[in-house]
Amino acid sequence: xxxxxxxxxxxxxxxSKEGNDVSVLVxxxxxxxxxxxxxxxxVTYVLGEIIEVELPQFDEFGLGEQVKLMIYSRGGMxxxxxxxxxxHNGALMILNPPENRRRFNDxxxxxxxxxxxxxxxxxxxxxxxxxxxxxxxxxxxxIDNMSMGGLGLMxxxxxxxxxxxxxxxxxxxxxVLPCGLEIIRIDRSASSFYYGAxxxxxxxxxxxxxxxxxxKRQIEAHYEQKHRIVEIGSEEPEKLPEEAPNAIKGSGxxxxxxxx
Numbered sequence: 001x002x003x004x005x006x007x008x009x010x011x012x013x014x015x016s017k018e019g020n021d022v023s024v025l026v027x028x029x030x031x032x033x034x035x036x037x038x039x040x041x042x043v044t045y046v047l048g049e050i051i052e053v054e055l056p057q058f059d060e061f062g063l064g065e066q067v068k069l070m071i072y073s074r075g076g077m078x079x080x081x082x083x084x085x086x087x088h089n090g091a092l093m094i095l096n097p098p099e100n101r102r103r104f105n106d107x108x109x110x111x112x113x114x115x116x117x118x119x120x121x122x123x124x125x126x127x128x129x130x131x132x133x134x135x136x137x138x139x140x141x142x143i144d145n146m147s148m149g150g151l152g153l154m155x156x157x158x159x160x161x162x163x164x165x166x167x168x169x170x171x172x173x174x175x176v177l178p179c180g181l182e183i184i185r186i187d188r189s190a191s192s193f194y195y196g197a198x199x200x201x202x203x204x205x206x207x208x209x210x211x212x213x214x215x216k217r218q219i220e221a222h223y224e225q226k227h228r229i230v231e232i233g234s235e236e237p238e239k240l241p242e243e244a245p246n247a248i249k250g251s252g253x254x255x256x257x258x259x260x
Contacts, residue, residue, distance in 0.1 A: 024073050024074065024075040024104060025043050025046045025051070025071060025073050025075075025078075025104075026043055026044065026045065026046055027042060027043065027044070028042070028043045028071050028072055028073035028074070029041075029042060029043075029071075029072045030042065030043050030053055030055075030069055030070065030071045030072070031069070031070040031072075032053055032055060032061070032067050032068075032069055032092070032094075033067060033068040033069075033070070034061065034065060034066070034067050034068070037057075037060060039055045039056070039057040039058075039060060039061075040055065041053045041054050041055025041056070041058075042054050042055075043071060043073075044091070045222060046096065047111050047218070048096070048101075048110070048111035048218070049095055049096050049101070049111075049211075049215060050085075050093055050094075050095070050096060050215065050218060050219065050222075051069070051082075051093070051094045051095075051096045052091055052092070052093055052094075052222070053069075053091065053092050053094060054090055054091045055090075055091070055092070056090070058087060058088075058089075058090055058091055058092050059087070061084050061087070061092055062084065063084055063085070063086070063087060064083060064084065064085075065083070065084045066081060066082075066083055067081070067082060067083070067084060067094065068080070068081050069081075069082060069094065078100060078103065080097060080099065080100045081097075082094050082095045082096070082097050082100075083095050085215070085219070086219045088223055088226075093219055110147035110148040110149040111147060111214075111218060112145050112146065112147040113145065113146060113147070113214055113217045113218045113221055114144065114145050114217075114221060115143055115144065115145060115146050115173075115217055116142075116143075116144070117142070117143040117146075117171065117172055117173055118140060118141065118142055118143065118171075118172050119140070119141050119142075119143060119153065119169050119170055119171040119172060120138035120139065120140055120141070120169065120170050120172075121135060121138060121139040121140075121141060121155075121159075121167055121168075121169050122134070122135055122138055122168045122169065122170065123135060123167070123168040124159065124161060124165060124166070124167055124168075125165065125166040125167075125168075126161075126165055127164055127165065127166060128164075138170075139155065139157065139159075141153045141154060141155045141169075142154045143171065146214060146217075147214065148199075148207070148210065148211060148214060149198055149199065150181070150184070150196065150197050150198035150199055151171075151181075151196075151197055151199075152194065152195070152196050152197075153194070153195050153197060154192050154193065154194050154195075155192065155193045155195070156191065156192055156193070157193070158188075158193055159193070161183060161186075161195075162183070162186065163183050163184060163185070163186065164182060164183065164184075165182070165183045166180060166181065166182050166183075166200060167180070167181040167182075167183070167197065168180055169181055173210075173213050174213070175209065177206060177209060177210060178206070179199055179200075179202055179206060179210075180199070180200035180201055180202070181197035181198065181199060181200060182197060182198050182200045183195050183196070183197050184196050184197060184198050
């Protein structure tokens, strides 16, 4: 394994626990195949829908290209087809399709990512009394983490709500995403009110947009952390690639626009 691969093993993988797919697949040898070309490398990151593969010939693969993976792990050989969704110096990010994820016991169903976003609250419902309150004007809040299952939000005002209450909100994720939330956890401090909430009844189109946002942020966060580790371990900062015309640039990597 090269020096960069060894450094990647130091990364703390959010939600990784003994017995899940990360422990089986990380550090496994892998062959990545496309038409008339095969390259070999190492799996360095697996979490949720994302697999990272380090290989010297990473630039031979294009964003959105269909590939076949053959992973040779201590748990056996796993073969599946998927798509390249991001590229970075020396590595590809590839979607981990549902049929492959079902082979493993992943104890965290929805990987969580840190975000710095905002939203507005428009209505509240007490499910016990079925009483609903429409806000006279939208109440702003901040979001610090998110997954496909829910999010964590912070308010500076006490709404007088409790667990199981339902909220109608709009999230600002670079695009407006209206959705319903159900409160599942409350933490109060002297100056703020923190709520853990699950998504409620999200239509498929909105869920697809949320999934694309979370995947993009997961990739960015991973490479931000990876880049910091590489810089600490080297005398010169890692050189980042130029932006490609069919990609968006984030933290020095190319991410497929179609994944938005």
